[in-house]
Amino acid sequence: MxxxxxxxxxxxxxxxxxxxxxxxxxxxxxxASELEKELALENNGILTVADATYIFKKTGETAKFINEDRDFTFKFVNQLSYKTSAANKHAIEGLKITNPDTEEYMVFSNFEELKNGLVQFDAELSTGEVLSSLTYKPGKSNGSLNKWHDEPVIGDTTPVIGAMIEFSQEGQLRNCRAALEVCENTNGVPTVALTNGKGWFTSIESCALECHD
The missing domain is CATH 1.20.5 (Single alpha-helices involved in coiled-coils or other helix-helix interfaces)
Incomplete structure (x- = not known):
């Protein structure tokens, strides 16, 4: 018993x-924070600039977070034209990305390989803005950092360019904030469709809001 x-x-x-x-x-x-949940999903790369984190989604959209909180998701409607040139291809001391229509540019330099597949670098924009200690982590589909000595480690440059343009145009996007808040207050998930003119850092021509359930 x-x-x-x-x-x-x-x-x-x-x-x-x-x-x-x-x-x-x-x-x-x-x-788990919204950022942690998004990071757990498969993506095409992650870029951090100051307190902003940009996650390049498999859908082609970019999810932006400020610290741990979701800011919004965006995509560029028009194609972003660019050309690249490395100052020193093997050492990747500088990667210059130029707008062929306006000669605006962004220069990525001082690349440093960190742990966990992260790459740290600095950025200088043709507006005169200088940003330090950005980090980038390629998505699984972009392969490993074995490309380091053969080509720029940024991988598919288009999402990175889009994120840098959005970061530099934060003030211009305030007009979308009211509509974003309305969408969020109805428990919707907002996606902002951005239309940029030929210029990268001049102004966003229009932003249209898509509110998803």
């Missing part, structure tokens, strides 16, 4: 332990 009692007690304690672990796991998932 004592053996049966001990067995039942052991089963009871095991059940309680398993339920506790399951609850802890569910709470951890529930408590």
């Amino acid at each position: 004592k053996k049966i009692t001990k067995l039942l007690l052991a089963i009871f304690l095991l059940t309680i332990t398993l339920q506790s672990c399951s609850t802890d796991s569910e709470e951890t998932t529930m408590n």
Whole structure:
């Protein structure tokens, strides 16, 4: 009888332990920040500029976060034209990306390979703005950083250019904020469709809001 009692007690304690672990796991998932949830999904690369994190989604959109909080998701409607040239291809001391229509440019330099597949670098825009310690991590589809000595490690440059343009045009996008708040207040997920003119850093010609369920 004592053996049966001990067995039942052991089963009871095991059940309680398993339920506790399951609850802890569910709470951890529930408590995960929006940024952590997005980072857990497969993506085409991640760029951080100051307190902004840009996640290049498989859908072609870019999810922007400020610290841990989602700012909004955006995409460029028009194609961004550019040409690239490396100052020193093997050392990748400088990667210059130029707008062929306006000669605006951005220069990425001082590349440093960090842990966990991250690359740190500095950026200088033709507007005179200088940004330090940006980080970039390629998505799984972009392969490893074995490209370091053969070609620029930024990979597919278009999303990075788009993120840099958006970052430099934050003031211009304030007109979209009211519509963004309306969408968010109805529990919608906003995506901003940006139309840029020939100039990168002059102004965003238009922004249209798509509110998804």
